Amino acid sequence: MVKGVLQMKKILVLHTGGTISMSENEAGEVIQNEENPLLKLTHHFDFEIDLVVEDIFNLPSPHIAPQHMLQLKNRIQKAVNEEKIDGVVITHGTDTLEETAYFLDLTLPNNLPVVLTGAMRSSNEIGSDGLHNFQSAILTAASDNAKDKGVLIVMNDEVHTARYVTKTHTTNVATFRTPTFGPIGLISKNHVLFFQELIAQTTADVNELTEEVFLVKAYAGMSPLQFELLDHPKTKGVVIEALGAGNLPPQTLPAIQKLLDKNIPIVLVSRCFNGIAEDVYHYIGGGVELKEMGVIFCRGLNGQKARIKLLIGLSAGMHNQELAEFVNNATS
Numbered sequence: 001m002v003k004g005v006l007q008m009k010k011i012l013v014l015h016t017g018g019t020i021s022m023s024e025n026e027a028g029e030v031i032q033n034e035e036n037p038l039l040k041l042t043h044h045f046d047f048e049i050d051l052v053v054e055d056i057f058n059l060p061s062p063h064i065a066p067q068h069m070l071q072l073k074n075r076i077q078k079a080v081n082e083e084k085i086d087g088v089v090i091t092h093g094t095d096t097l098e099e100t101a102y103f104l105d106l107t108l109p110n111n112l113p114v115v116l117t118g119a120m121r122s123s124n125e126i127g128s129d130g131l132h133n134f135q136s137a138i139l140t141a142a143s144d145n146a147k148d149k150g151v152l153i154v155m156n157d158e159v160h161t162a163r164y165v166t167k168t169h170t171t172n173v174a175t176f177r178t179p180t181f182g183p184i185g186l187i188s189k190n191h192v193l194f195f196q197e198l199i200a201q202t203t204a205d206v207n208e209l210t211e212e213v214f215l216v217k218a219y220a221g222m223s224p225l226q227f228e229l230l231d232h233p234k235t236k237g238v239v240i241e242a243l244g245a246g247n248l249p250p251q252t253l254p255a256i257q258k259l260l261d262k263n264i265p266i267v268l269v270s271r272c273f274n275g276i277a278e279d280v281y282h283y284i285g286g287g288v289e290l291k292e293m294g295v296i297f298c299r300g301l302n303g304q305k306a307r308i309k310l311l312i313g314l315s316a317g318m319h320n321q322e323l324a325e326f327v328n329n330a331t332s
Ligand SMILES: NC(=O)C[C@H](N)C(=O)O
Pocket: 017, 018, 019, 020, 059, 060, 061, 062, 092, 093, 094, 095, 096, 118, 119, 120, 121
């Protein structure tokens, strides 16, 4: 590098598939492409950022599994160690984007910006949001202010954290929201502006993944049968989206106790869209009783992210108290 000359930022772009890389056919169906249309469109960008582009997968995001997330983590770690990159952008289908983002948030120790984005309208639809979101994600990944903020999601001119963002609408371009406290930043034209940041969390390195961590949702009159069926040698952990502040129908308790007696960790979040689950209610099936039974309360995460956290804790070899503290998500 010549002294006094600013070096161009180098951003690793990993395309994984999703609507952002798809097109609509004549029948109005959204289909996969052999070649990512974004590759042909980047000449529209007028910033000087060196993009190192890789089609790591070409999958609709319902086909993405924790094994793919692990592959992404390993690829990013390799780039950090060997390729002198300044940031990473991952394009991804939106259906499971929050799970991949949170997996990376929990497993990548570095402070480098890692930004995920996607699209709600495919590449040839009127008002397609893919190229714009891609550009915003690149600008964010190249921003010095995006360092040390954990993994970020950039969609529709907003910057959200992997920890608390969620997909809230099936089709609307403003689908990604953080119900608890909103986005942490905004994209205003080509400027990335941050307004708040999260308290740091514990990360865990994983090289292999535990299988069979389940997610179940509670409902009025819930049958204990669902928990009885989970009493299986392959079951490694269960996350329950409980009612309200963290309560369950009383008839489910004996089956849950049986799982706990077998040392299967049971993690509880709320099925509510907003707020945290806590041991507030003291009646049969209330949070106080569930906590006394040994159910782990996970604060503020939704069910799918609590499942990723339990999966990572178990995969990192954590048990009992250590696992409970990791999954609890408490910072005080
Ligand atoms: N908007 C999208 O990307 C949704 C698509 N079904 C996916 O997740 O791959």
